[in-house]
Amino acid sequence: MYGKKLVKRVGSVLIAAVIVASAFAVLPQNDTVKADTVNGASIVLTEIMYNPTTGNEWIELYNMGDQEVNVTGWTVKDDDGNTFAILDGTIGAYEYMVVYGSGAVLNNDGDNILVYDAAALEIINITYSDEAAENHSLELNENDEWVEGPEGGTPGMPNEAMTPPETTYDIAEEQMPWGWYVTNVTVTLNATDDTGVKETKYRVDGGDWNVYTEPFVISEPGSHLVEYYSV
Ligand SMILES: [Ca+2]
Ligand SMILES: [Ca+2]
Ligand SMILES: [Ca+2]
Structure with missing residues (x-):
């Protein structure tokens, strides 16, 4: 997890x-969650919409640090090497970024999501399974578990599960x-x-x-x- x-x-x-x-x-603050990130980054993955009824798949990133993070050039991929998105911009302290993919990259029966920074360092590596109904997101709850979110999810907002x-x-x-x-x-x-x-x-x-x-x-x-x- x-x-x-x-x-x-x-x-x-x-x-x-x-x-x-x-x-x-x-x-x-970072120090409470450092073990969950790679290379000391403060960006975490908090929500996944892998099976939307309409529109694009999306993921939600969150900056849990008190400094803004420039994510320009970061890439989101699955474990087959398919590129979900290339990021652009910054995520402010305690702010979310919703990243929309193109095509069907996030498998509906579970997948592995990897995020790399601009230097190709691995920042996020999570595996999910199909635990959400169609058009529901998977939300991270405060016990570090992935649980079914509401229909349409909570993109850019705190998870209902939290x-x-x-x-x-x-x-x-x-x-x-x-x-x-x-x-x-x-x-x-x-x-x-x-x-x-x-x-x-x-x-x-x-x-x-x-x-x-x-x-x-x-x-x-x-x-x-x-x-x-x-x-
Ligand atoms: Ca999908
Ligand atoms: Ca995939
Ligand atoms: Ca959310």
Whole structure:
């Protein structure tokens, strides 16, 4: 199985000014999934539409790293050496790229998908079997298993098979009516997920990501952005 740990939520809190919480889906940092990639790449395969009713076969790639990756010149092939697609462009941090093939390259009874970078290094090598009905995709779930996706799949979007942990924050101190705190601010993060939470990370004002182990204090006056996610 070549899966990765999957969709996470990142939230953010603006400390000492108006509290803003937002969430969007991302994959974890490289270090949690490195064993699943080859040559240290942060690009992973997350979905396969090998038997569409109409239109082209497609695959979904995801950049789970925090740096954009230039995939120009990368090639997608099957194990018979048939070229599915040649990639062009970049995949931003925590973004998807949906790659459409031409012709029938992805066998409906199972196949092997290989992705090579521009230097012909193998980046992805996965084997799938026919576990999805016609016009349904195969989605990678958060247990690194390929499971049947919905009709039409979820191209360019988090897989339905992935249920990210929910992360919430709590601030013990009293917020002034105008939205500010007049004391140090103690931030507590909580994460829940039906399949368990591996860890929660946070960063303050765009600094390094820290593993959350206990409530932390913001004492510098001013507005501060706290971002967090769990895997
Ligand atoms: Ca096919
Ligand atoms: Ca094939
Ligand atoms: Ca998807």
